[in-house]
Amino acid sequence: MASAKSKVTITDVAKAAGVSNSAVSYALNGKPGVSEKTRKRVLEVADSMGWKPNSAAKALSAARTHSIGVVMTASSKLLGAEPYFMELLAGIGVELEKEDYSLLLRFARDETEALRVHRNWIAAGSVDAVLIFNVEIGDARVELYQQHPEVPALVFSDPSVSGTLTTVSSNDADGARQIVRYLHDLGHRHIARVAGPERFGHTYIRDRVFNEETSNYAMAYDCLHSDYLPEEGRECTERLLSLPNTPTAIVYDNDVMTVEGLHVALSKGLRVPDDLSLMSWDDSYMCTATTPSLTALARDIPKLGEKIVPMLYAMIDGKHVDNQLEPNYHVVTRGSTAALHIEA
Structure with missing residues (x-):
């Protein structure tokens, strides 16, 4: 005769109650995140099954994990091609290691899966804090995390799309x-942007200001939106250069799209920067590995x-931390931009 299972687990309770492990954890630990009806059902099922909290696990849950959570939903192709996130995470990771902290990095296929990971982290106390990137307008x-201030x-x-979070x-x-x-001072009066x-909240801000500033300078402005991928930079450049009235300068919202834009321009026989100026929003080693x-x-x-x-x-x-601004941007001038040359 097989011996009976000696310990009832959260998974057992979840299966019996017909809910997720996260919901059981929320309910048993008195955390928000489940309805009162679900909480009551979970408590009743747990009690009927003889569930008892593990004192050692409870003590561990109150202790620090020395982990900072990051969930990425960008495609692996973009993460492998674009230096921004790797440079940023590397810089954060180096500083964290000085105090024996580490980054817990998870990859999600989409926003729904990413949200599930965040809910599980909150329920299990898996991380001491989280970093959130690429915030959308109305981001879930x-x-x-406004509902769960126990996890910073x-x-x-921009604070305008981040609610009360730091x-x-x-x-x-x-x-x-x-x-x-910068482009206006070089004489350009028709510019375009591959955004x-x-x-994303930051794209909305850039869109608004580009529209305002080009209007203030009486400049023509075209804008196409993309998903930051190299092939999108290539496709958008093709479209912009097929217009009846083409721009004399194109700005790209990341470096990998700028590199692809350069390839397209050169393949069409355009001289950069004599015929067309190109500029990247982000700077990296990729910007110095091209000619020009x-x-x-x-x-x-x-x-x-x-x-x-x-x-x-x-x-x-548990201290209050004010919102912070990164150091200001600055233009690094290289060979892909020049004063507009007008044929006599």
Whole structure:
């Protein structure tokens, strides 16, 4: 005769109650995240099954994990091609290791799966804090962590789309103004932009300011949106250069699309920068590996770790942390931009 199972687990309770492990954890630990009806059912099922909390596990759940959670939903192809996230995470990781902290990095296929990972982390106490990137307007992750202040969330986004959560934001409005002013001063009066996804808060800010500034300077402005991938940069450039009245300068919202834009221009026999100026929003080693090298709007991405990690530690300690701005962007002029040459 087989011996009876000696310990009832959360998984057992979840199966009997017909709910997820996360819902059981929320209910048994008195956390928000489930309805009162579900909470009552879980407690009744747990009691009937003789569930008892594991005192050792409970003590561990109250202790720090020395982990900071990050869930990425961008495609693996983009993460492998674009230096931004790797440079940023590397800079944060180096600073965290000084205090024996580490990044817990998870990959999700879509936003729904990412939200499930976040809910599980909250329920299980798997991380001491989280970093949230690529915030969308009305982002469900923002709402979730506003409901669960016990897990601090540091958001990389403008405060206007981050609710009450603490943010680290780049000055995208000033960056857009710098780009338009720089190209205007070179004599360009018709520019275009290959932008990121419209659903992201920072894209919305850049879109608004580009429209405002080009209007102020009486410049023509075209904009196509993309998903940051190299092939999208190539396709959007093809479309822009097929217009009856083509722009004399194109700005791209990341470096990998700029590189592809350069390839398209050269394949069409255009001289960069004599016939067409190209500019990248982000600067990286890729911008100096091309001929000509690429003018870019730059910021010190790895150094951000020195600013971000102290904020995380203060938030984990329960202290109030004000929103912070990244260091300002600055234009790095290279060979892909030049004053507009007008034939006599």
